[in-house]
Amino acid sequence: MTGAGDLREVIEMQFRTLVDDGFGNEQAGPWETVWSAPARIQILRGTETVMAGRLGGTQTVAINMRWQPDFATVSSAWRAKNGRTGEVYNIRSIEPDERKAFVNMLTETGVAT
DSSP: OOOGGGOOEEEEEEEEEEEEOSSSOEEEEEEEEEEEEEEEEEEEEEEEEEETTEEEEEEEEEEEEEOOGGGGGOOTTSEEEETTTOOEEEEEEEEEOTTSSEEEEEEEESSOO
């Protein structure tokens, strides 16, 4: 069980905005921080694969945060960013607990967004 004392990191929840390219088309713009909150980060496992002659590593990371209404809009199109280190996490799944007190996000680092 995660308690308030375990929430030692600050996670920024970011969403990519759409911008006009000048010709009337919308394209993906920069990532913008929508909100931030304290969180607990747990590194679960890492893998290394060789593809096209290059070694690439990924890590699966669990991020635990307190539930808040802002989570209703978060999906895998969003990303999480550690506010202290700048490390970026791609969201794979969002799982609230049974009481909606905490949310567990399964994320990955080391992969393209």
